[in-house]
Amino acid sequence: MKKLVLSLLLLPIFIAQSSANHIVGAELNYRIDAAGDIIFTANLYGRLSPQGSITFGGGTVQITNNAGININIPFVKEDTLQSSIAVPYGVRRRQYQGKVNVSSLNCNNCTFSFSYCCRSASANWNNSTGVWLDVQAFLDLSAVNSFPYSGPSFLSEPMYAFPQDTLWKYDLLLFDADGDSTYTSLVIPSTPNYSLPPSNPSGIINLSPEGIFSWNAPASGTYSLIYKVEKFNSAGVLTGSSTRDVLLGVNLDSSLYGYSILPPNISNTLGGIPLVDFTGDSTNLFTLPFYLNDTNAQIGVTVSGAPFEYQNSDAAFTVAKLKRNSDTLMAVFSWSPQAARKRDEPYRVAFSFYDGAFTYDYSVYLTVNSVVGQKENPVNSPFSTLFPNPSNGEVNLGISENWSSGKLEIRAYNTSGQLVYQEHLQNIQPGENLRLSKKFENGFYLVQLKGDKRQETLPLLVH
16 A cells, blocks of 8 residues: 655656557455455556556456466456556556465466456667557465465555666565565566666666666667565465566656655665664654755655554654745654564665656665663663653653753654644753653654754654
């Protein structure tokens, strides 16, 4: 699930065009319920025409397995992707869903596929417009000990637009509801007409096993790629896989990006990605500052990841302004994971920014630790803290040991950038704890601390 939190009027841009009657991507996912019914979900992605009509159709798709069993699954819905604001006219998803009992599959090592005609033209696949799109999934029933069972999937929407000559990242956000290990790779079709897209030396096309795609493209055009995600049980046995077939548009970027991300100062990383500690059975906050490069910039922001997928999860996302007329904003993710969510493998969420031309992902790993008290200020913290946080409205401020003695100005802003609290203090000492004089109403706030030589901005959640 994704939540759109900021979306304004977008400026028209140029994107490498594909043929109007061809799709730009597809994928096949599945899960098995407690009754042993395997539920298939097939997604087809098509570019909208200038008139707004979808560029592909069809009432059903047919899935075939390696035992020759045909499964017809009907159309269930059609919608526009949130990431469509990075593509002229938008991208529509056409979804099909149906089920069959596993007892009728006549296979143990089952391969499922569906085909659709035809591919859009791509620079790395000669005569691709004559090649049927073939999306596959795999299930080893002999390695599945019990039902329900979930196949692996991608949580992120297909990214369509990349800038030329720029190192760009896209997080596929691998997900497995069973909590098994996942691994992803690029699929090379068995055809002499296909080759991997070219890359600049500073950014060879790469897909990490964790599902983070990066690329520095040297030429504009459209390119075909196929991603595969596999899942392995606790014994290291491959039990299932799915693929996503996509078309990427690369364009010469002659415009200033509408936004700039200000990475937080986090010393712990995993594979270059920030690693943040969350506490079980407590509300946790992660804030990502960014600012608009142009006061007229139109930005869309979403967040997605495993925390949004769990039943009864309270994972949430918002954007807050620092001052009403400021160009600086905070993307804020909050989550209260159950202590049972603690696991060895960290969770990952991706902040996706859209500026009307391209989409860029900023990923964060989250570890869920054991339950601990959240009522006290951490000792010797390099940053000031608000505690308890979340709060019932009464808030304490713990001054960092790195502050200098002297004056302190405190300002608090709501999500609209409205100043709701201001206080001037004298003779503040490093490491001091004090109670703020205001009782805050329910909501989210940004609290700005300003001293003679230091400034900080802290998030505060009141409920």
